[in-house]
Amino acid sequence: MxxxxxxxxxxxxTMPFGRSIPVQALHPHPGHREAVARIQWCVAQRQTGVITGEVGAGKTVAVRAALAQLEASRHQVVYISDPTIGMRGIHTAIVTALGGSPAFYSGVLAHQTASLLAGELDERARLPVVVIDEAHLLGNTELESLRMLTNTGMDTGSHFALLLVGQPTLRRRLKLAVLAALDQRISTRFAITGxxxxxxxxxxxxxxxxxxxxxxxxxxxxxxxxxxxxxxxxxxxxxxxxxxxxxxxxxxxxxxxxxxxxxxxxxxxx
Missing domain, CATH: 1.10.8 (Helicase, Ruva Protein; domain 3)
Structure with a gap:
């Protein structure tokens, strides 16, 4: 058959229940709507947000719906689907997406990443939106490195929005004392339920x-x-x-x- x-x-x-359904035709059940609203607020405020849920809860679908509504000329989305590439891989992906040529040395690469993120907003008037899917696979060192990227100054806002998307273990890990500094920077968090x-x-x-x-x-x-x-x-x-x-x-x-x-x-x- x-x-x-x-x-x-x-x-x-067309066949129903497939992945090819257009964003505008997605079913707007309450959990989906709430997640989309939280993501949009996170982006608008240039904050760090965390979206969690079990496998198949619709996290990535909500992210796709929220990002589709952003004005393309004013936003630069950097979507990382596999965080197991490590922090160097994440830095490289960001630099490449922002039009740079990744530096060889990790320390220089981290500085280059932060500079390009700031420059995208200050010089091109485009807000970078960094989305890391499967973020529960990130190690504590990598999560701390991401926090350092958002640490632009005592009184100034971040130059980009950061969205961490993952399974419920991510939410629990962020409560560990070693990640307290990052946890305090998270402005919005939402758990999608069934x-x-x-x-x-x-x-x-x-x-x-x-x-x-x-x-x-x-x-x-x-x-x-x-x-x-x-x-x-x-x-x-x-x-x-x-x-x-x-x-x-x-x-x-x-x-x-x-x-x-x-x-x-x-x-x-x-």
Missing amino acids: SISNLQSHYGFT MDLPETADYIRHHLKFAGRSDTLFSDDAIAEIHQASRGYPRAVNNLAVSALIATYASNKAIVDVSAAQSAITENSE
Whole structure:
């Protein structure tokens, strides 16, 4: 069975529950809206922010939605998806994104990074927005180095916005005494939790409507099963919903019922 067969069977104009959904069509459930608002405030105030959540909670999706609304001519986004490249790798990524040629020596490179971040705002009137995804993988030394980048002066604001995005362990680690100086610099922090049942139901219907189906395709019982198994986390909801659609197609049924949802849950738990 191909995706085109599945799409044709249900009369979808596009496949629902995929990653390719445009930013403007994302489902605005409360946790997502709150995260986007916090990120936007962090950027506007040139502050350090922390967004945490379990795997699949929608952290990166919220970041993508918030950054998409920034005025491109006034912001320079530096997105680092893999912080295991170390502090030298992070400095190099920032310098390269800002049009510089990274220095060889680490000490010089750190100074170069700070200078380019300041220059981007002071000379080009563009605010750098440094986003580090999977930030729970950063070591204490690297987190402290990031704090030093924001340490531009006693009374002056930072020359850039810093956003750390990661799993809940990041939030807990920042409370360690060794990271107290960084923790005190964090102006906004938000933990994205799973959706409740009504929000999950609305999420599923929103994606189906975007794909061209405004009628009832998932039964209430099926949605309840998917919600319970996914704990309301969007990525798990997506995976289970697609599997339930496939199970329904294979059974030659018109509605995704509770048996299709249970089949999807079993398949995804193996």
